[in-house]
Amino acid sequence: MEIQFFGAAKEVTGSCHSLSTKEEKILIDCGFFQGGKDMERLNYENFNFNPKDYDAMILTHAHLDHCGRIPKLVSQGFRGKIFATAATKDLALVIMLDAAKIAAEDTMHENKRRAREGLPARKPIYNDTDVRAAMKLFVTVTYGEEVKISKNIIAKFYDAGHILGAACVQLKVDEKKKSLVVFSGDLGQADAVLVKNAQPIEKADYVAIESTYGDRLHPPIDQRQKELVRIINETHKKGGKLLIPSFAIERAQEIIYCIGNYMRDGLIPKMKVYLDSPMAMRATEVFSKYPEYYNKEVQESIKTRKDPFDFPSLIKTQSVEESKEINYLKEPCIVIAGNGMCTAGRIKHHIRNSIGNKNNTLLFVGYQVEGTLGYWLKKGEKKIKLLGVQVDVKAKIEAIDSFSAHADYKGLMKWIENYKPKPKKVFVIHGDEEQSEAFSKRLEKAGFKSCVPSIGDKFEI
Numbered sequence: 069m070e071i072q073f074f075g076a077a078k079e080v081t082g083s084c085h086s087l088s089t090k091e092e093k094i095l096i097d098c099g100f101f102q103g104g105k106d107m108e109r110l111n112y113e114n115f116n117f118n119p120k121d122y123d124a125m126i127l128t129h130a131h132l133d134h135c136g137r138i139p140k141l142v143s144q145g146f147r148g149k150i151f152a153t154a155a156t157k158d159l160a161l162v163i164m165l166d167a168a169k170i171a172a173e174d175t176m177h178e179n180k181r182r183a184r185e186g187l188p189a190r191k192p193i194y195n196d197t198d199v200r201a202a203m204k205l206f207v208t209v210t211y212g213e214e215v216k217i218s219k220n221i222i223a224k225f226y227d228a229g230h231i232l233g234a235a236c237v238q239l240k241v242d243e244k245k246k247s248l249v250v251f252s253g254d255l256g257q258a259d260a261v262l263v264k265n266a267q268p269i270e271k272a273d274y275v276a277i278e279s280t281y282g283d284r285l286h287p288p289i290d291q292r293q294k295e296l297v298r299i300i301n302e303t304h305k306k307g308g309k310l311l312i313p314s315f316a317i318e319r320a321q322e323i324i325y326c327i328g329n330y331m332r333d334g335l336i337p338k339m340k341v342y343l344d345s346p347m348a349m350r351a352t353e354v355f356s357k358y359p360e361y362y363n364k365e366v367q368e369s370i371k372t373r374k375d376p377f378d379f380p381s382l383i384k385t386q387s388v389e390e391s392k393e394i395n396y397l398k399e400p401c402i403v404i405a406g407n408g409m410c411t412a413g414r415i416k417h418h419i420r421n422s423i424g425n426k427n428n429t430l431l432f433v434g435y436q437v438e439g440t441l442g443y444w445l446k447k448g449e450k451k452i453k454l455l456g457v458q459v460d461v462k463a464k465i466e467a468i469d470s471f472s473a474h475a476d477y478k479g480l481m482k483w484i485e486n487y488k489p490k491p492k493k494v495f496v497i498h499g500d501e502e503q504s505e506a507f508s509k510r511l512e513k514a515g516f517k518s519c520v521p522s523i524g525d526k527f528e529i
């Protein structure tokens with residue numbers, strides 16, 4: 069059996085891994101590379117494998133860096149089944165349609181430039197039709213169920229505690245000898261706002277584990293409420309706008325759920341809260357379909373607060389006109405808009421219009437990939453170029469890291485220590501090189517055999 073890493077190796081994005089026996093080949097995830105133009109260009113390059121050679125695919129969860137290249141994979145000949153939980157399937161549709169829309173817009177701009185330079189026009193990475201074709205290949209599975217993926221491989225999905233529907237996957241490979249291989253997918257931080265904690269897995273011969281925060285610790289979980297309440301109150305006092313760039317999936321729903329609770333409990337004043345993201349609205353509809361995936365606290369709360377993602381002063385803005393009207397609002401308000409790293413979407417317009425005013429606040433509640441606008445703003449950049457104009461950053465920049473959907477190194481260690489006996493080898497993936505190396509060292513110190521593969525590395529296991 070062979071394991072190979074085609075992405076998210078010594079980097080965070082572009083998850084795509086391969087497991088093959090003499091009789092079959094399967095893929096685990098096929099996501100976008102993200103973080104600046106150079107990384108995104110990689111999405112347009114040919115796969116370093118033939119999609120037609122693969123028999124099946126497992127999608128661990130619906131984040132763009134895990135599902136983003138699936139329609140391209142299908143348009144290039146992949147015809148196997150794609151196994152995922154029902155929530156992952158529904159959320160992946162939202163994500164991939166949005167990626168197709170952004171690709172169409174980007175390609176339009178790119179082709180204008182190419183025409184000026186006398187270069188041939190480029191096609192978008194994929195379109196809506198490719199997304200619909202990919203959706204036809206999905207087969208849904210439930211946590212705990214054993215599913216036959218291919219001739220010799222049976223998969224079992226475990227809740228990863230990361231985002232709605234996210235899974236760690238344990239693969240039972242029955243070749244000449246039997247082996248258990250686990251792909252962690254992305255592992256959540258314990259006590260997330262909405263989803264349950266990651267389920268422990270106890271048996272594996274080989275594990276591929278994420279290491280986004282392989283060398284970092286998150287602030288305590290109670291900071292979430294304390295900090296969010298403080299920042300909302302301070303901005304309200306100044307009469308300013310609070311802009312929250314947010315991922316459409318999970319983070320937007322978490323923020324709305326928290327703000328709704330704080331307002332109801334009188335911790336923050338009543339004020340208008342705009343959810344200015346049609347994509348987050350679509351994702352919220354998916355969340356409402358799967359209340360069984362919520363943690364106990366949210367399940368309890370929906371007995372009284374029927375819809376956890378709604379409250380009286382929440383305004384959902386669909387059209388661009390409605391979104392533009394927020395600019396003229398003279399009272400304090402909160403604007404939640406996508407995307408989470410400020411690389412596209414309505415948040416860019418809100419930042420351009422509001423960042424020059426010291427009474428406003430820009431609050432980061434999610435991971436910022438190096439090279440993105442969000443990354444530079446969070447780092448404290450004082451001048452930015454946005455939508456063709458130079459803007460001075462005068463608004464207050466704040467960040468709350470305790471919302472993270474990823475476990476920190478203590479959480480990762482706790483998860484890997486559930487395996488009895490220890491796996492024969494642990495592959496440390498899905499992290500910037502220094503994070504992965506640091507986590508690998510930690511593993512070695514704890515008696516695990518580990519390595520940090522590079523893109524393309526292949527291992528006979």
Ligand SMILES: [Zn+2]
Pocket residue numbers: 129131134230254
């Ligand atoms: Zn993820």
